[in-house]
Amino acid sequence: MLIEDLNKLKEDIGKEIDKVNYHIRKTLADIRVKVFGKSGSLTALSKGMRDLPNEEKPKVGALINEVRSFLEEKISNKEKAFEEQELVEKLEKEKIDITEPSNDKVGAPHPISAVLDKLTDICVSLGFSVVEGPEIETDYYNFEALNTPKNHPARDMQDTFFINENILVRSQTSAVQAREMEVRKPPFKIICPGKTYRNDSDSTHSPVFHQIEGLVVDENISMADLKTMLTILMKRLFGEDTTIRFRPSFFPFTEPSIEVDVSCPNCHGKGCQTCKGTGMLELLGAGIVNPKVLEISGIDSKKYRGFAFGLGLDRTAMILNSINNIRNFYRNDIRFLNQMK
Numbered sequence: 109m110l111i112e113d114l115n116k117l118k119e120d121i122g123k124e125i126d127k128v129n130y131h132i133r134k135t136l137a138d139i140r141v142k143v144f145g146k147s148g149s150l151t152a153l154s155k156g157m158r159d160l161p162n163e164e165k166p167k168v169g170a171l172i173n174e175v176r177s178f179l180e181e182k183i184s185n186k187e188k189a190f191e192e193q194e195l196v197e198k199l200e201k202e203k204i205d206i207t208e209p210s211n212d213k214v215g216a217p218h219p220i221s222a223v224l225d226k227l228t229d230i231c232v233s234l235g236f237s238v239v240e241g242p243e244i245e246t247d248y249y250n251f252e253a254l255n256t257p258k259n260h261p262a263r264d265m266q267d268t269f270f271i272n273e274n275i276l277v278r279s280q281t282s283a284v285q286a287r288e289m290e291v292r293k294p295p296f297k298i299i300c301p302g303k304t305y306r307n308d309s310d311s312t313h314s315p316v317f318h319q320i321e322g323l324v325v326d327e328n329i330s331m332a333d334l335k336t337m338l339t340i341l342m343k344r345l346f347g348e349d350t351t352i353r354f355r356p357s358f359f360p361f362t363e364p365s366i367e368v369d370v371s372c373p374n375c376h377g378k379g380c381q382t383c384k385g386t387g388m389l390e391l392l393g394a395g396i397v398n399p400k401v402l403e404i405s406g407i408d409s410k411k412y413r414g415f416a417f418g419l420g421l422d423r424t425a426m427i428l429n430s431i432n433n434i435r436n437f438y439r440n441d442i443r444f445l446n447q448m449k
């Protein structure tokens with residue numbers, strides 16, 4: 109009886125599996141449960157072994173095993189074939205038609221990225237390494253380590269957004285200077301590009317803007333090194349006939365501090381609308397690193413000195429592309445962006 113039932117099951121289910129086609133492939137899982145599951149038909153028949161006389165058990169046991177592996181193999185062969193077919197279909201669907209004509213909307217780097225790339229290339233060619241730091245920064249690295257204690261009036265110029273008393277979005281990439289000086293051994297030359305934040309908003313200021321910071325620490329650094337470096341940078345950025353001018357300024361983390369102007373690349377110093385008739389454009393803050401800052405970061409200020417500069421990328425991109433409103437950078441207006449290619 110049992111033997112007949114088993115052979116019948118083998119035949120019936122075998123046929124059922126044969127009938128499953130690609131479109132109803134999920135029914136294979138149902139068949140599996142129906143046959144091999146807890147209350148499946150083969151499971152039920154296997155239980156019948158208990159009532160057989162001992163001498164028949166090996167024969168029936170072998171048949172059960174044969175039926176089981178026959179059906180299992182049949183199911184898994186089908187499943188494998190369907191998987192392969194599925195892959196072929198997927199590949200077919202995702203095929204890229206390279207003969208399809210392309211549209212003319214070719215992208216281009218954003219003007220700010222373009223300036224950043226250019227400046228990075230120039231600085232790397234001069235031996236600088238590029239480092240990045242966090243945009244969400246501690247009050248310590250953004251101010252304290254840069255010799256700007258709480259209540260220092262210089263904080264006024266950099267009113268930024270505080271998350272709590274000690275955490276803020278950085279108002280200057282100089283914060284990365286402070287971080288790097290703690291971990292690097294002089295001599296070193298780094299640039300730190302990135303987003304910065306201030307509570308400022310008009311046609312030339314945006315609450316989110318971009319800076320690139322340069323820092324060189326070595327023995328015997330002087331203003332002459334800073335001037336040479338900035339002259340090279342500005343000439344490569346704006347053109348060989350560019351000149352620069354230093355004006356005294358104040359930053360708590362540099363001493364002496366300077367403001368650096370460049371000759372207007374638009375009129376080459378003659379005076380035009382871009383430079384409001386002055387022939388020069390204010391572009392950078394810079395100076396000799398205050399020995400106090402070196403000491404705070406654990407660098408021996410008797411042995412080492414440094415120079416640093418910080419430049420606004422948005423302003424530079426505005427000058428290079430004759431843009432009069434900083435918001436154009438953030439509006440994502442395709443008519444504006446198309447002119448920047």
Ligand code: PHE
Nearest residue numbers: 280282393394395416417418
């Ligand atoms: N961090 C200064 C600013 O954002 C610029 C600066 C950088 C000045 C490095 C001196 C040295 O205004």
